[in-house]
Amino acid sequence: MAEEAARRVPLSRDRVLRRAVGLADEAGIEAVSMRRLAQELGVVPMALYKHVAGKDELLDGMVDVVIGEFAPPDPGQDWQAALRQRLLSARAVVVRHRWARQAIESRRKRSLAVLGYMDAVAGTFLGGGFSADLTHHVMHALGNRIWGFSPELFDETGDPGAAPPPPEARAAMARELGERFPSILAIATATAGDDLSGVGGGCDEQFEYEFALDVLLDGFERLRRDGWSSRDRDQQGDR
Amino acid sequence: MAEEAARRVPLSRDRVLRRAVGLADEAGIEAVSMRRLAQELGVVPMALYKHVAGKDELLDGMVDVVIGEFAPPDPGQDWQAALRQRLLSARAVVVRHRWARQAIESRRKRSLAVLGYMDAVAGTFLGGGFSADLTHHVMHALGNRIWGFSPELFDETGDPGAAPPPPEARAAMARELGERFPSILAIATATAGDDLSGVGGGCDEQFEYEFALDVLLDGFERLRRDGWSSRDRDQQGDR
DNA sequence: GACAGTAGGTGTACGCTGTACACCTGTCAA
DNA sequence: TTGACAGGTGTACAGCGTACACCTACTGTC
Numbered sequence: 001m002a003e004e005a006a007r008r009v010p011l012s013r014d015r016v017l018r019r020a021v022g023l024a025d026e027a028g029i030e031a032v033s034m035r036r037l038a039q040e041l042g043v044v045p046m047a048l049y050k051h052v053a054g055k056d057e058l059l060d061g062m063v064d065v066v067i068g069e070f071a072p073p074d075p076g077q078d079w080q081a082a083l084r085q086r087l088l089s090a091r092a093v094v095v096r097h098r099w100a101r102q103a104i105e106s107r108r109k110r111s112l113a114v115l116g117y118m119d120a121v122a123g124t125f126l127g128g129g130f131s132a133d134l135t136h137h138v139m140h141a142l143g144n145r146i147w148g149f150s151p152e153l154f155d156e157t158g159d160p161g162a163a164p165p166p167p168e169a170r171a172a173m174a175r176e177l178g179e180r181f182p183s184i185l186a187i188a189t190a191t192a193g194d195d196l197s198g199v200g201g202g203c204d205e206q207f208e209y210e211f212a213l214d215v216l217l218d219g220f221e222r223l224r225r226d227g228w229s230s231r232d233r234d235q236q237g238d239r
Numbered sequence: 240m241a242e243e244a245a246r247r248v249p250l251s252r253d254r255v256l257r258r259a260v261g262l263a264d265e266a267g268i269e270a271v272s273m274r275r276l277a278q279e280l281g282v283v284p285m286a287l288y289k290h291v292a293g294k295d296e297l298l299d300g301m302v303d304v305v306i307g308e309f310a311p312p313d314p315g316q317d318w319q320a321a322l323r324q325r326l327l328s329a330r331a332v333v334v335r336h337r338w339a340r341q342a343i344e345s346r347r348k349r350s351l352a353v354l355g356y357m358d359a360v361a362g363t364f365l366g367g368g369f370s371a372d373l374t375h376h377v378m379h380a381l382g383n384r385i386w387g388f389s390p391e392l393f394d395e396t397g398d399p400g401a402a403p404p405p406p407e408a409r410a411a412m413a414r415e416l417g418e419r420f421p422s423i424l425a426i427a428t429a430t431a432g433d434d435l436s437g438v439g440g441g442c443d444e445q446f447e448y449e450f451a452l453d454v455l456l457d458g459f460e461r462l463r464r465d466g467w468s469s470r471d472r473d474q475q476g477d478r
Numbered sequence: 479g480a481c482a483g484t485a486g487g488t489g490t491a492c493g494c495t496g497t498a499c500a501c502c503t504g505t506c507a508a
Numbered sequence: 509t510t511g512a513c514a515g516g517t518g519t520a521c522a523g524c525g526t527a528c529a530c531c532t533a534c535t536g537t538c
Binding site: 479480481482483484485486487488489490491492493494495496497498499500501502503504505506507508 | 521531
C-alpha cells in the first residue's frame with residue numbers, strides 16, 4: 001500500500017535537501033519552513049533534525065545544491081573567456097532557482113562547496129597571469145556577481161501575479177514621478193524608448209549583468225597588463 | 240513623577256524610528272522586533288502600530304533615516320569626483336549603522352527618500368555628460384555600491400566577541416585549507432603578507448570598496464568618452 | 479459647561495516560526 | 509535472544525507579527 005511504499009523511501013540528507021530546493025523553486029524561499037518541508041516529505045517536523053542540524057544548515061545545504069549545478073568552463077580559453085563562461089553558467093543556475101540570490105546573501109559561513117567554487121574562480125585569475133594580490137581585489141570587486149547575480153537596483157520584483165496598471169495610468173504616474181525625480185524619469189524613458197507608458201516595465205537583467213561584468217573584466221585586464229600592485233596604492237593619489 | 244514625565248513625551252513616528260535605529264545600532268537588526276522596540280519605548284507592542292503600519296514599514300522608515308544622513312557632494316567638481324565623494328559619504332554612514340546593509344538589501348519597495356537619492360546619483364551622471372541610456376546601465380553596474388557597501392565576499396563578520404584562535408592553530412588551519420583550496424590559500428597569504436598565521440584576519444573593506452569603485456568609474460568614463468550606446472550592443476559581438 | 483469625535487495607548491488572542499527533550503520502534507550485530 | 513542504535517514521533521516552549529476590541533484623555537463645537 002501507499003503508506004508502506006512511502007516508508008520504503010527513507011529520509012536522507014540528500015532527499016531533504018532536494019525537496020527543500022524543489023519547494024523553494026515552486027513556492028519561494030519563504031515557504032521553506034521546517035514544518036512545511038516535513039509535511040511535503042510526509043514526516044513530522046522533528047524528523048528533519050536527524051538529517052540536518054537546523055534551519056541554518058538546511059539553507060547551507062540548499063546553497064550547496066545550487067553551487068553543484070554550476071558548470072565549469074571549457075578548457076583552453078583565455079582567462080577572460082573562461083571566467084565569462086563560468087559566471088554566465090552560474091547566472092543561468094540562479095535564474096532557474098530564483099530564491100538562491102537571497103539564500104546565498106543570507107549565509108555567513110562558507111561551506112566547502114562554496115570554498116571550492118571560489119577556489120576555482122581564483123584559480124582562473126591566477127592561471128591568467130594575475131598576481132595573488134590583484135586576484136584578491138578583483139574578486140572583491142566582482143562581489144556577488146561571482147554567484148551569477150547583480151544587486152537589484154530598481155524594483156523589478158513586484159508581485160508577478162498582480163495585474164499591471166493600464167498604460168494611461170502608467171503615463172500619469174510617470175509624469176508625476178518626473179516632477180519630483182527628473183533624472184530617474186529621464187533614464188526610465190530612455191530605457192522604455194521614450195514611451196512614458198512603458199516606464200515601469202523593468203530592466204533586462206541579463207543585459208545589465210553582462211554589461212557590468214564586461215566593464216569589470218575589461219578593467220581587470222587593464223590592471224593586469226599594467227602590473228598593478230596594491231603597494232602602488234599610495235602613489236595613486238586620491239584622484 | 241517619572242511616569243508622568245514619560246507620559247509627557249508621547250510616541251511619534253519620528254521617536255519610534257529613532258529608537259529603532261538606536262536599538263539596531265546597539266543590539267543588531269535582529270534585536271529590532273516590535274515587542275522589544277515597544278519595551279524600549281515603555282509601551283505595549285500594539286501601540287507602535289498607531290505610528291508605523293507594521294514591521295515592514297518600520298524597516299522602510301529606518302532605511303530612510305539612514306539615507307537622510309548621506310551628505311551631498313561639494314559643488315563644482317567633475318562628475319567622477321562628485322560621485323566618489325557622495326558614495327564615500329554614504330559608505331561612512333552605513334559603516335556607522337552596520338545593520339543598514341542588510342536592511343537596505345531586504346527592502347522591495349523604493350521609498351521617496353530612496354528615489355530622491357537615486358535621482359541625485361542619476362543626476363550626477365547626466366550632468367557629467369552621460370546619456371540617459373548609459374546612466375541607466377552604469378547605475379545597475381554600481382549596484383549596491385550606490386548605498387556605500389560592497390557585497391561581503393569573504394566571511395569577515397564572524398562573531399566579533401569570539402576570541403581569535405592562536406596563531407599556530409591558524410597556521411595549521413591555513414595549511415589544511417591550502418591542500419584543498421590552493422588558490423584561496425595563495426590570495427589569503429598574499430593579503431596577510433606571506434604569514435600563514437594571519438590568513439583569517441579579514442580584509443580591508445574600505446580599500447576593497449574604493450578599489451572596485453575606481454575600476455567601475457574609470458570604465459564608465461571610458462564608455463562615456465567613446466559615446467557608448469546600448470544600440471551598439473549587437474555590434475560588440477559576444478567577446 | 480456639555481457633549482461628541484477622535485487620536486493614541488492597552489489587553490487578549492491567534493497562527494506561525496525554530497527547536498529542545500523524552501519517547502518509541504524497527505533493524506542489525508554479537 | 510539480546511542489546512545497541514539509527515531514525516521517526518509527540519509534546520512543549522518561547523518568540524514572532526499583528527488583528528480586533530476596548531478604554532481614556534484631549535479637543536473643537538454648540
